[in-house]
Each structure stands twice: as structure tokens, then as C-alpha cells.
Amino acid sequence: MTNTEELLYEFLLIPRTYEEETEKLEAETKNFNQLLTCNENWNNFFEHSFDNTQIKTFFNNIDEEEKQNYFKFGLACITYFVQGNFTGPNLPKEIDNYFNSHKFETSKFSKLLSVNNEDININTKYPVLLVTAKLIFEHCVINETVNDWWNWRVIWVHQQILEDLSPSLLSEADRLYKQFHINPELNKYIKSALDVEVAQLYLTFRQISRAKEHILMALEMLGIRYDLLGALGKRTRYQEKELAQLALKVTVEEEREEDETINIEENDLPKDIPIGDDVLLNSIDFLEDLGIKSKLGRLEQKLFVTIVSDMIISKPQDGLQKEQMMPFIDLVLSQKNTFTIKIACLLMRCKLETKNSKILERALKQSEEILQCLNKEKPSPLSRIIDAFGTGMPPIWKIEMQYANILISLGLVRSALITYTKLKLWEEVIICYTFLQLKHKAAEVIQEQIDQNPTPKLFCLLGDATDDVSCYEKAWELSKRRSHRAQRHWGKYLFSHKKYEECIPHFEKALSINPLHPPTWFRLGYAALKIENWQTAATAYRRYTCFEPECFIAWNNLAQACIKIGNKRGAHQAILEALKCNYDNWKVWENLLVISCDISNFSEVIRAYHRLLDLQEKYLNVEVLNVLVYNVCNDINDSEGQTAHRFLQKTRELLGRVTSLYPTEGYIWELYANLSPSILLKAQRLQRAYRGYTQGSWDKNPTTCQQVLYVCVKLAEIVLDDDIDPRDTIVNSVKLNLSSAITAVKKQDFEETRDLVGQVSVHLDKIVQKLKNDGAKSNS
Structure with a gap:
């Protein structure tokens, strides 16, 4: 094992065996408790005012042994920050009291974590711990790979506690990724673990194509193959005959050499709540065993959790989405899980089940079970944190928010309102009061918060609650003209009142400050489309599709805008993407037919025409057929620079199909005659044309x-x-x-x-x- 690997195992909290994990966690817990309350360490940071330049100079002037001690101090900081905000349980009372002293005033450190004029979530606890860990991992270098990896994790954690995606953090991640120092001699499991965490961060920023690259790299290195296939099975208790169901078949090329047994007591993990329905089974009962060749270790499980996270973001939210994802979730839950992996899987299942009224109650009970388990003392806090970075574990307040969302789906608005108010989620509070027809009450609650501490966000929400445009103006001025939220809410207000031309400048201003907000790009595109500002619409929808690559409406509208600005090739590509999202929409196939004809892509013309006939049974577009036949007969070059004559046989087949559906259309027979292989056959088809005309x-x-x-x-x-x-x-x-x-x-x-x-x-x-x-x- 290389020296770098030893350091990675030591400083990344990566266990190699269960025995080692148990010993290590017990020792590290005691060590972290002592480090975290060491006044000497904290005094050095306060003396240097938590300033980047001063801290960097300080670390440059200490020896290697002292650097390692400070690095472990950084590990203690990030570990307890993640415990307090993500994995639970609450920090030990003595540590909680220590950080609630005046010395560690929360507001001061919250401002240090503010990015792009956007504060961290108000529910964030102990921000000083993240500030300190960030400084240590950036400037206290013990090993380039170890430092880069922890810096990557800090960026992920930092983004999780922000309410909006941060362009600055994404730029920081991109810069860090370019300088990653990965030793090629590292074993494939460490490399795969890094790929999983890299993918998780890019998914957080909705950089889907980049995340997929790392998912595929991890699958290849671990030798994992999976396929979604049809298999006979039963969904209900009284189903007599097995029907085809979507199933997941997984194979792993080799067994793990390392003993990575997950030995956590089942009672310490959240229970998998059954559906509790008299008819529905908890999971599909397959006729045949579709198991894998070997059990999945925690790394492989985290990889499949990441695959599901990717599908949640990139797949259109329809009935098929749940059908495609549940086999992955069921596979992971069937394994021996760690605490964090099981919670991540159960949370994703809850999110999918909120769209199904039959099992919505199970999602509610499961969320309650998860929240209860987060507050339990077991398993140990450090054993939870090990997998948090590779599973996309959300902060606790986001889990509570998801629980409240389920309450809303069940119609329990007042119960949800209590949770939203506790979490100070004022946007959701407004929605609840609107449901209860008490919108004025929302304005009163937000005004109370403004009286205590006026912020741009609160003024924006007051504007939403009162429909008072002046609130957005106050928010904009209060932020010193830097709040993308103020411009976004202002534009959204005008958009909702169908003032499309007026809302566009506000959306553009908001996106110039923070371009990582997909809904604003979508609204900008729609507004521009309505006033026929085609160039702006094309730009907006193109950017939106980077975040939502499976959105049919966006691709379709992008194609329309591209056509209007004369970018027919761009329109053609957009329509192809739209068809991936909705393969059975005949209008999109018709658009593809016309655009393909315009750019001389005759292969697509023929494919689109056949598909239209499949969908519509009868479809006739004489102009397109005329262009196709003319180009094929005259051997004109197509969009690829090759002769169209190569499509002669396929064009004959297409015209043969059309004439069988329209036997009395004279002009179609006339076109078909031009494709005839013999002169007598041409005469016969012309006579059919004659009969059609007469x-x-x-x-x-x-x-x-x-x-x-x-x-x-x-x-x-x-x-x-x-x-x-x-x-x-x-x-x-x-x-x-x-x-x-x-x-x-x-x-x-x-x-x-x-x-x-x-x-x-x-x-x-x-x-x-x-x-x-x-x-x-x-x-x-």
C-alpha cells in the first residue's frame, strides 16, 4: 500500500474492515472531543481573525507534526458540523454549550459563509465549525490528494446549507477538479469512492453530463454491469397470473478482496415501513430469482444511490420515473446497509411515493421513522458520517421539509404549517396560508420577522404575500443592488400578471447575478416566446435544458425559437432531444419531418414519415414527399454531403406505404412513378395517377x-x-x-x-x- 493510500485511509475516515472501523471510531470520538474544545487551537484562529491570508501564513510556519494535529482538528470540526446538521444525533451537551457561548456568535460566522450575496440557511448550526474546517483543509497541507478530497467535501457541504445554487462554489469546484492530485497507483476502490463523491457534487449543481461521466467511470472500475429488463412477477396479493414487470439485473465481476462487512445492529437503523395495504405487496414478487452474483459493499451501494439521484434529476417526473428507479432502491435496501445509505434510499423512495395516493401514508410514516432515528444515540455519530458525502445526505431541516411536503399532499395543511414555521420556511408558510385562505396572516408573520431583522429575502416574501411591487424594490436596494432573489421575485410577479415584456429585464438581471436557477431560465424563455423575442427565447431554453435535459416542453420550445431565428440545424437537434422525452407525440414528429426536409436530412425524413404513419394511421404531406422524391431522383447531396440516391429503395418503400393508404391521390402516384425501376411499371403508376386525378x-x-x-x-x-x-x-x-x-x-x-x-x-x-x-x- 502506498503512503498516499495510508494517509487516505487515516484522514478520510475510510474503514477497511469492521474491526478496524470499530476501534478507529471509538478512538477518534475521544480524540475529536478533546480537539474540539481545545482553547489553544481556537485562540490561534481568533488571533488571526479567521482571515485566509493570515491563516495561510500561520500554517506555513509550523512543522509537519503540528500540521497533522491541526488537520485532525479540522476533521473534528467538519465531523461535528455534519453530525449537528446532517446525520444527527445532537452534539454532546458540553460541546453544544461550548459553541453556544458568546465567543462563537453564529451571525458572524454565517456571514463568512455567505456566497453570492446569499446567506446560509437560518437552521444551520455551528457555522464556525465549517468555516474552520474550510480554512484548515485549504491551507494546512499534509497530502495534496487528502487535502483536495476534503476541500471537495467542504464545497458539497457548503452548497447543501445554501438555499440557492452558488456560481462561486461551482467555479471553486471546477478549479479544484482541475488540480486534483490523483496518484495512478491508488487502488480502484479509492478511485471509485472519489468518483462517487465527485458525481454527487456535480448532481447537486445539476451538472448532469459531468456527473454521468464519473458514474460510468466508477461502474467500469468496480466491474459492475446492470440492466433493466422485463420479468414475470406479481404486484398484488390476489394476483393469479404473473405479468411482465420492470426488474434490475446486476452482475459484479469480482468479489471484494477486503472484508467490508457492515455489522450494524438492525435496531439501530430506521425500519423499512411496510405499505400496509390489503392488496398491494411491499415489493414485486418475481417468478424467478434475479439476484446478483455477490453482495454489494457500501461503496457499490453508494454508487447505486448516486445513480438514482441522477435519475431523479434527469428523468421527466412521470409515472415511468418511479418504475425505473424503484428496482435500484429495492436492490440497495435488500442489502446490509449502513445508517446513512439506508436513510438516503428511504428518503428517495418517500419522494417518489408522494405522487401515489395509495402509498402516500407509508411515505409519511417512513419520514417520521427517519426523523426519530436521526435523534437516536446509536449507531455512533462517526459511523454515520463516513457515508454522508457519497450518498448526497440532505441536511436535517430538508428532511423535515420533505416530511411537511408529504403532509401537504395528504391535505394536512395546518400540521405542515407548524413544521414550516418552526423551520422559518416563509415561502412555504405563504403557500399554507394561501391554501387556508389566510394570506393576510402570512404577511403579518413575515412583517414580524422584518421588524426583528430586515433582509432582502424577507422583503421579497412580503411582496409575494401582499402583491406589493415596492417590497421587491426595497429588497433590491437593501441588498445594494446585488440580490438575484429580489430581481427574480420581481420578475416572477410581473410574469404571473402576464406582463411578459416587463418581466424579461428582471429575469435577465437575476440570471446575470446567479445563472444556476433553472425555473428562472424557463420563465424567461416562455416570456420571450410570448413576445416573439426569438433569440432570447432560444438562449433561455438552451440554458434550461442543461439543467433539465429530459424536459420535453423546453426542447420543443427551443426548436420553435431556433426555427424563427433561422437556425434549422439547431432546431433539428432540439426536436430529436424532445422526442427522447416524448416519443409518441405526433406533432413533434411532424416538426422533425419538416425541419429534416429543410436541411436535406433525408434519412430522418423517411424515419419521421414512417413514425407519423404509425401514430396517425393516415398522414399525408405532399410537399415533403415532393422534395424527397425530387432529391433522390436527381441524386442531390444530402446534409452529410452524400448522394441522396442511396435512399432510393427506402423512398420506394415509403411511397408504396403512402399510396396503399391513399389509392386515389393522383399526385402521390405521379411521384411514385418517378421511382419506378422499369418503364412499364412507371406507365402503370402514371395511369393510377390519371385515375386518381379524374x-x-x-x-x-x-x-x-x-x-x-x-x-x-x-x-x-x-x-x-x-x-x-x-x-x-x-x-x-x-x-x-x-x-x-x-x-x-x-x-x-x-x-x-x-x-x-x-x-x-x-x-x-x-x-x-x-x-x-x-x-x-x-x-x-
């Missing part, structure tokens, strides 16, 4: 008369060809067609058809002469 009172319409005469000219040219035997029945048949057409059109005597009638008459005389000549030869 339906009903065709001779009363000069345009139709012209079309009939044009077909007659083409037919005549075919039968007058030297290769056509005069004795062939097609010659006489065409002669009759021409004769009938001339007779009918002459009766109407349209000015537009006179020249054509003369031309067809000449061809008819030639056909008659050809037949006479053949007859003379036969007689001789």
Missing part, C-alpha cells in the same frame, strides 16, 4: 385539367419510346386515356389548357400512327 367533376377545375394533361404527356412519351412494342396492351390503354382527356377538356375550353390540349393531341396522333404502322407490318 375522380368526380375533375374537368370543371382548370388546375386539375392541367395535371391530367401533364400525366397524359408523360404517358405518351413512354409508349412512343422505341423500346415499347406497339402490340403491348399499355399502348392502347394510354391511347384511350389521352383520347378521353382531350374530349373532356375541350368541352370546357379553358384558356390555361389550350396549349396542353394541342400538345397531347399531337402525342395522340403519334400513338395512333405507331399503331397503324404496326398493323401495316403485320398485314404485309
Whole structure:
């Protein structure tokens, strides 16, 4: 094992075996308690005013042994911060009293953690611990990999306690990622653990494509393969016949060499609450065992939790989303879990179950069980923290908020209001009072908070509660014109009143300060679309799709905006993405058909047309078919620079399908004739076109008369060809067609058809002469 690996195991709280974990946690707990209340350590930070420059100089002037002691002090700080705010239970009373003294005044350190003019959540406890850990991991360097990794974790924790995504923290993460010092000799389990935590942070910032890269890298290194497949099973107790259900099959290439047994008492973990329904089973009862080759260790479990987190963010929120995710959640819950992994899985399941009224009550009971377990003394606090960074464990107040959201779904608005008020979630308080038709009460509560401590956020919320625009102006001025929230709420107010042109500058200002707010991009795009500001709409929807890559509406609207600004290739790509989200929407397929035709992507034209016929049963777009046939017949280059003639056979198949659905459409038969492999087949199809055109009172319409005469000219040219035997029945048949057409059109005597009638008459005389000549030869 390399020296770096030893340091990683020692300073990253990564256990190798259960025995080592138990001994290590017991020793570290005592050590952390002593370190955390060491006045000498704290005095050094207070003497240097928690200033980056001064702290950096201080650490540069101490020896390696002292650096390691301070680094462990940093570990104690971040550990207890995570315990107090994420994993529970409450900190020991003596430590809690120590940090609640005047010396560690919360407001001072909360301001040090303020980013982009946005304060940390008001429920955050012991902010001094995060400030101190951040300074230590950044400036007290004991090993570049260890320091980089802890700095990454600090960024994740810091973002979790902010109410909005921070562009500054994302930039910091990007900078840190570029300088990550990863020793290539490190074992694959350490590398995979890092990939999981990197993915979790990028998912927090909704950087989905970057997160997926690291998920795939971890899967490859751990040799994990998984597939979603159909398998027979039962969902209900009284189901007699097994039906196809979505199942997850997982294989792991090799067993873990290290003993990573998770030996936590089942009573110390939150209970998996059953559904408690007389009909529904707790999980699908499959006919066959679809188990994996080996049990999943804690790292593999965290990886699957990360995969589900990615799916929650990137998949559209519909019925299929839950069906796709539950196999992953069931797989992890079927394993021997750690405390944090089990809670993360159960929380995700609760979130999915809030959309199903039949099991909503289970989600409520499960949330209550989780909140109770967070306050239990066992398992030990350090054993919980080990997995917090790789599971995306939310802060405790977010778990309470999710619990209150479930209460709202059940109609228990007053109960939810109590929780929201306790957490000082004033936006949700406004929603509850609005439900209760007591919106004025919300304004009173928020005004009370403003009287105590006026902030831009509170003025924004007062504006939401009272519909008073001046509140947003006060918020903007109070923030010294730096609050994206003030501009966002201001724009949202105007947007809700359909003042689209007025709201756009406010949304743009808000996004220039903080571009990491997807709903604002969406509203900006919609407002711009309504006033036909196509360029702004295209930009807004393009940015929104970076955060929500599975949003059908955004992709569809982006395509519309791209068409309007003349960016047809951009529109084509947007429509393809829209189809991934909604494959059965015929209108989007029609848009793809038209755009593909415009950019000469004939492969997509054919695919889209077939799909439209599948969806609509009957669909006709003569203009598109005309362009397709013309380009294929004239061998014009397509969008890829290759000749369109390569699509000849597929175009024939498409026209064959269309003509079978529209047997009386003359023009379609005329197009189909152009694709004929033989001259006689072409003549037959032109005759079908002739019959199609000559339906009903065709001779009363000069345009139709012209079309009939044009077909007659083409037919005549075919039968007058030297290769056509005069004795062939097609010659006489065409002669009759021409004769009938001339007779009918002459009766109407349209000015537009006179020249054509003369031309067809000449061809008819030639056909008659050809037949006479053949007859003379036969007689001789």
C-alpha cells in the first residue's frame, strides 16, 4: 500500500474492515472531543481573525507534526458540523454549550459563509465549525490528494446549507477538479469512492453530463454491469397470473478482496415501513430469482444511490420515473446497509411515493421513522458520517421539509404549517396560508420577522404575500443592488400578471447575478416566446435544458425559437432531444419531418414519415414527399454531403406505404412513378395517377385539367419510346386515356389548357400512327 493510500485511509475516515472501523471510531470520538474544545487551537484562529491570508501564513510556519494535529482538528470540526446538521444525533451537551457561548456568535460566522450575496440557511448550526474546517483543509497541507478530497467535501457541504445554487462554489469546484492530485497507483476502490463523491457534487449543481461521466467511470472500475429488463412477477396479493414487470439485473465481476462487512445492529437503523395495504405487496414478487452474483459493499451501494439521484434529476417526473428507479432502491435496501445509505434510499423512495395516493401514508410514516432515528444515540455519530458525502445526505431541516411536503399532499395543511414555521420556511408558510385562505396572516408573520431583522429575502416574501411591487424594490436596494432573489421575485410577479415584456429585464438581471436557477431560465424563455423575442427565447431554453435535459416542453420550445431565428440545424437537434422525452407525440414528429426536409436530412425524413404513419394511421404531406422524391431522383447531396440516391429503395418503400393508404391521390402516384425501376411499371403508376386525378367533376377545375394533361404527356412519351412494342396492351390503354382527356377538356375550353390540349393531341396522333404502322407490318 502506498503512503498516499495510508494517509487516505487515516484522514478520510475510510474503514477497511469492521474491526478496524470499530476501534478507529471509538478512538477518534475521544480524540475529536478533546480537539474540539481545545482553547489553544481556537485562540490561534481568533488571533488571526479567521482571515485566509493570515491563516495561510500561520500554517506555513509550523512543522509537519503540528500540521497533522491541526488537520485532525479540522476533521473534528467538519465531523461535528455534519453530525449537528446532517446525520444527527445532537452534539454532546458540553460541546453544544461550548459553541453556544458568546465567543462563537453564529451571525458572524454565517456571514463568512455567505456566497453570492446569499446567506446560509437560518437552521444551520455551528457555522464556525465549517468555516474552520474550510480554512484548515485549504491551507494546512499534509497530502495534496487528502487535502483536495476534503476541500471537495467542504464545497458539497457548503452548497447543501445554501438555499440557492452558488456560481462561486461551482467555479471553486471546477478549479479544484482541475488540480486534483490523483496518484495512478491508488487502488480502484479509492478511485471509485472519489468518483462517487465527485458525481454527487456535480448532481447537486445539476451538472448532469459531468456527473454521468464519473458514474460510468466508477461502474467500469468496480466491474459492475446492470440492466433493466422485463420479468414475470406479481404486484398484488390476489394476483393469479404473473405479468411482465420492470426488474434490475446486476452482475459484479469480482468479489471484494477486503472484508467490508457492515455489522450494524438492525435496531439501530430506521425500519423499512411496510405499505400496509390489503392488496398491494411491499415489493414485486418475481417468478424467478434475479439476484446478483455477490453482495454489494457500501461503496457499490453508494454508487447505486448516486445513480438514482441522477435519475431523479434527469428523468421527466412521470409515472415511468418511479418504475425505473424503484428496482435500484429495492436492490440497495435488500442489502446490509449502513445508517446513512439506508436513510438516503428511504428518503428517495418517500419522494417518489408522494405522487401515489395509495402509498402516500407509508411515505409519511417512513419520514417520521427517519426523523426519530436521526435523534437516536446509536449507531455512533462517526459511523454515520463516513457515508454522508457519497450518498448526497440532505441536511436535517430538508428532511423535515420533505416530511411537511408529504403532509401537504395528504391535505394536512395546518400540521405542515407548524413544521414550516418552526423551520422559518416563509415561502412555504405563504403557500399554507394561501391554501387556508389566510394570506393576510402570512404577511403579518413575515412583517414580524422584518421588524426583528430586515433582509432582502424577507422583503421579497412580503411582496409575494401582499402583491406589493415596492417590497421587491426595497429588497433590491437593501441588498445594494446585488440580490438575484429580489430581481427574480420581481420578475416572477410581473410574469404571473402576464406582463411578459416587463418581466424579461428582471429575469435577465437575476440570471446575470446567479445563472444556476433553472425555473428562472424557463420563465424567461416562455416570456420571450410570448413576445416573439426569438433569440432570447432560444438562449433561455438552451440554458434550461442543461439543467433539465429530459424536459420535453423546453426542447420543443427551443426548436420553435431556433426555427424563427433561422437556425434549422439547431432546431433539428432540439426536436430529436424532445422526442427522447416524448416519443409518441405526433406533432413533434411532424416538426422533425419538416425541419429534416429543410436541411436535406433525408434519412430522418423517411424515419419521421414512417413514425407519423404509425401514430396517425393516415398522414399525408405532399410537399415533403415532393422534395424527397425530387432529391433522390436527381441524386442531390444530402446534409452529410452524400448522394441522396442511396435512399432510393427506402423512398420506394415509403411511397408504396403512402399510396396503399391513399389509392386515389393522383399526385402521390405521379411521384411514385418517378421511382419506378422499369418503364412499364412507371406507365402503370402514371395511369393510377390519371385515375386518381379524374375522380368526380375533375374537368370543371382548370388546375386539375392541367395535371391530367401533364400525366397524359408523360404517358405518351413512354409508349412512343422505341423500346415499347406497339402490340403491348399499355399502348392502347394510354391511347384511350389521352383520347378521353382531350374530349373532356375541350368541352370546357379553358384558356390555361389550350396549349396542353394541342400538345397531347399531337402525342395522340403519334400513338395512333405507331399503331397503324404496326398493323401495316403485320398485314404485309
